[in-house]
Amino acid sequence: MSSYSYSLLPPDDNNIRLLRLLPNEDEAAPLCCKLCNYSLQKPDRRFHLYEALSYVWGDPHEILPIYVGENRLQLPITVNLHAALSRLRDHSFERIMWVDAICIDQGNPKERGQQVQLMAKIYSNAHRVIVWLGEEAVEIKGALEDIRLSANEEFTERSRKGINEQAIRSLLHRPWFQRIWVLQEVAAARHVVIMCGSTEIDGYAFCLGVKSLKLLYTASPEIELQALPSVIYLIERAGLRSKHTANFQEIFSIEKLPLAELVDMFHTRQATDPRDKVYALLSMSLDDPSRATLQPDYTISWEKLFKQLVNYILGEVKLVDNPSQRVRIESKGCILGQVSLVRRDDRQNVNIKFTSKNATWCYGDEIEWTLRASANSILESDIICLLQGASKPTIIRLYKDYFAIVVIAVTPLSEGRGLKRPELFQSIIRFSRDFILVWDWDPLLKESQDPDKSDNWMSLNEATITWNVALILGDLEEYQTAEKRLRDAIKGYEIAFEEQSILKSQYGLTPLS
Template identity: 65%
Template sequence: MFEFPYTYRYSPLSLGSDIRLLRLMPHKDGTAPIQCQLFDYSLQDSGKRTHLYEALSYVWGGSDKLRSISIDKYNLPVTVNFHTALSRLRDRFIERIIWIDAICINQVDLKELSLQVQLMAKIYSKANRVIIWLREMEPDSEQVFEDIRLSANEESTEHSKKEINQQAILNLLQRPWFQRIWVLQEVAAARHVVIMCGSVEIDRYAFCLGLKSLKLSYTASPELQTLPSVTYLIERAGLRSKCTTNLPERFSLNIRCLPELIDMFHTRKASDVHDKVYALLDMSSDEPDEAGLRPDYEVSWKELFQKLIKFALGKDVSVETSDRTQRAVIKSKGSILGQVSSVRSDDRQNVNIKFTSKNTAWNLGDKMEWTLQASAKSIRERDIICLLQGASKPTIIRLYRDHFAIIVIAVTPLKKSGSFEQLELSKSIKYFPRDFPLVWDWNSSWESRKIEKDQRIGCL
């Protein structure tokens, strides 16, 4: 670990202040040491929609190599990627006011960290703009951005569009920023977004429109499967309402219920596994206090994971988790509703379902098509639709030799076709005849496991 003399020490936030902001001092020499100041700031409304600071959305980078910046004449170690971002953001003549989590939050104070995380959505929504930092340019990065701009331009000729290097664009979209969990909330809350790679910038509208025009296929790589959901969040920046929930101190984007967000994004990466839950709370329509899910980094991962599962499936399920893994073993009673007969995937999943005649409590007819949001685990033919006792929504599971794997924990169709009537399943189904040994694995490598060939509804 690199040693820095006279290391900066944080003071508690002053009374009446919500956050700290970073003042990035200008310098005419781009290679000069980076000098900054930290000051306390209140997010209380001042009659303006936004405050005059920017917020950075980025990936911290590895801590094996560190650089030093100056904060109020004291040294502070930062990662190489963070140092590079500050170097690019620094102006020659004018100071910039920026909110950056790595510096503006005292990361070693777990109580402060827990409180600041609860303000994250509000911080990004109040910023004048959010800057997505995709790291330094690679040899083809500048051309990639020009190709995306060209694709967004309706006046471009078909010939020029054919010359676009789509593989280079896909490579850009596999950069670490697109795989992180926290960036979802950061761009979802933003009012204006700019994407920055080295010295090149592109507006979020041109970026998203260009990707749409290219009609890229994201099915070849597991890392890209939920990318349409990410670009959708970027595209809608500034259009999404920012509201206060029933709790006056809670700020929420109210996008989807928490189990749905978990289904979509639980395989994304986080430095701290707690963030796979906490990063989604202020995007959800649920109240975290009701499930005991308010951010608290002093709570063990084992306890947090158990609380989340009981919130999604009901308090009566049996759950075994561990602080060392992202894998839960669940036991529950349930009722089989049907089986997936076919799936068609693009940026969403169109699932045809054949309902089993064994279940007479839920009269849905023989077949139905559901349009579902893209999920972290892809739904496949012969996956099973069931309702677990205590759950309010169906679950999609997959049969293995000695257990069922959870694919989608809370099914909420965006569109439905067939003889469907909106029903409260927990009230309409009273009989839960089957014991389900379930495994919910959050590891991104889960899809590479071998699937049992005897996965068919007839064996159930």
């Protein structure tokens, strides 16, 4: 049987395709549909009612066909999408929907880029957004019904005993809750319906139920901060969004944030295409993507996009080729201080001890910052630095011979002394330290550096890196650790130059003579 080939969309920027899912009384019958072009008209015009599907693609190698048009041409879709459409197909009437994998020609990079820029508008104009969590399995059986029960005002502690909290936790671990695109999809939605197998529940009731069970911060460490609360908040507010707005930028009922902040919060969420980890956040951002040269463009590589993003946030820094979702950055900078205490709820309350004389306005003081939850949790002893060219401080963590970026652009929600005037950071002119930084979009390495282990350096460059790390530790007044690093560096220099160096102690720190 022949495969389906897409025709080009009309050139108007508002044109999309809608899926007409054809009915069948036989639940086992093959899925059939038609695709039609549709123009998203101006806000003062009426729209045809359609539904938008929010789901996880699943394994791209596990596919089943859907048949398109009168000639029943095959279009391969993932098993998870096939299951969703099978559940949604009516026995008597066609259902009009927007589904990204079918309504966008995925083989046309130019069209993908254009359609991605319309996605917030597509979801905001949908009659409702259906969240498909997948088929029901044994480990989550009855979870949605229990959530519905817990949302009832008459829910009591006695009723709670019959709730299967483990099944609900398993449901909240479904991949949908970790997906990057869902943020935009439910942030723009007017009405959300949650669906798992044959069970449906209103999105608002779902949020009330989950919140009443107080599972947001007990489900697991991986989702306690960045996954559940943000999605629950967005779904809960769907009904408050205006049905029509003259200004498309006002469709979101959430506070728009700088792109760097959104990236810090959500970059560890999942996406089939890593480029979507940036593109999915653009319409939720305060920043102008055209000015940032970050418009959705699937003709460029992920590596190039990653570098553009880093340069947009930090300025023109030296970047080393980045494998997968990791980039190495070489930059000048200065140390400001160190994290002394962290307390968490839905935010992070961080005590900072300013140890560097670069921060003359609060040198020696300890102040508290309240920060939004970040994808990488801040830990005690993390380091606050300011990189040359950056407008905001960065939080980093020391590993063997580099610093991992924990939060790339720190934006305190509360202002301690010294933060009331951000230009104070911009007044710093001495960037005397050399940093080797790694920004890893996969989970950070869990093993911290062993401070007692020294390596036999055989390279002058590696010895120099160790020397620079020692100087940074000296700025943090960690003199004993700094001295050990200096000794390691000296061993490397001795091997590289085949000559002995002499240590001399000065002010508690031992520089190379």
